[in-house]
Amino acid sequence: MSAAETSNWQQIHDVVLERIQSRRWKPGDLIPREQELAEEFGCARATINRALQALADSGFLERRRKAGTRVAIHPVRKATLSIPIIEQEIEQNGFTYAYALLTDAVLPPPADIGAWLEVPPDSTVRHVEALHSASGRPYVFEDRWIHLDAIGAAASADFSTVSPNRWLVENATYTRGKITLSAIGAGSRESELLACEPGAALFRLERRTWNKTAVITVANLTFAPGYRMHTML
């Protein structure tokens, strides 16, 4: 009874983590070599390696060839934000999703957006503004710029029923992205669209997305008041 079925490497992982957290092995300490730990735990070195790799990935250990494995001095805590498709996020919370296209144009971008998209000075990009709502209440305002040279199919995409957010997730394979989170005061446009007072504090997510070769798109998502983003660590 008392099943306790975790794999061996996970048990070793937990034991080592406990030794770190109990300060039996203190930050900066060198811990035993893999071979020694393998003997202590009565397993193969590969099993130890698996456990220590996981701890290194989590930031608890720092490993270097020849230098050995040390307990990290600053166990940098990493939280994982999952970035969902807006539609899914709303529906998972039990609301009815609706989407409205506000503007859609191909035009030369403002200087700052052009720089972010890394497009030549005189080129044009597609600019889409849209509102996502949850059970009739405005949820998030999407301000989207798409680099058409980087993803040609987007030139003919129909954003009247499918949001750029969703279309891009499904049609643009990307490899890297950078996200910036901040708080901004509602301007006149935001206050109108998101049904709040001008100056109200709004949660803002700015995102730049690359594929292998170029910036695909820049998105500014401005959430309605009261939005909260959750994460575990």
Add this chain to the structure above:
Amino acid sequence: MSAAETSNWQQIHDVVLERIQSRRWKPGDLIPREQELAEEFGCARATINRALQALADSGFLERRRKAGTRVAIHPVRKATLSIPIIEQEIEQNGFTYAYALLTDAVLPPPADIGAWLEVPPDSTVRHVEALHSASGRPYVFEDRWIHLDAIGAAASADFSTVSPNRWLVENATYTRGKITLSAIGAGSRESELLACEPGAALFRLERRTWNKTAVITVANLTFAPGYRMHTML
């Protein structure tokens, strides 16, 4: 020449990822069994397993025994937020860190904080308010509640020179945490401390931290206007 030195499993990882992103293997598709891939790539099955494990961890694949490995339908993108010690964050940005203790008391918590800390109704907790500043400018206001029964040493900690933020990182081993990010309007206290107008949009990070047995602490960090949190994905 053209060194290209990545390990074999990483190369396989990249090849498989390319097949996913190029839609040769589409979302929902079943991909070949590990044994078949091992034959295709001319390696051991363990090497394939390592590559596919990594892709599953990243959210690109979903793997189940007997059912096989499928391309994830919604490649849930995960961004990693690293949560630094405030002092480090400020100094890494080239500013001079300063810390000021504002209030420090042991008292019965308000109902909401008490519930978050999961303390009995009539118990007391330690409440600390502090201001962290960067090169003389207010940076973040720390509103901290500490469950003394869960971490007794905190009762005698001196927060006049070391912030709760740092003290807890260094002295409280914790295992789990939950973070909530939001935007709030500055109240009178925030506007005074953070040198901004009442109602200004402020970035807020709320955090609850557990060790194995109990909630250790609740922290509300309210950042000065203009704060931006960055993350990659």
Add this chain to the structure above:
DNA sequence: GAGTGGTCTAGACCACTGT
């Protein structure tokens, strides 16, 4: 029941890096 991924082993060689 059978097929798939999850884990483990014992051994080997290699890559990196401190001395």
Add this chain to the structure above:
DNA sequence: CAGTGGTCTAGACCACTCC
């Protein structure tokens, strides 16, 4: 150069779960 972790292999058994 030598010591450590990084990777790989060939094979094995097990755990899970679909049929």
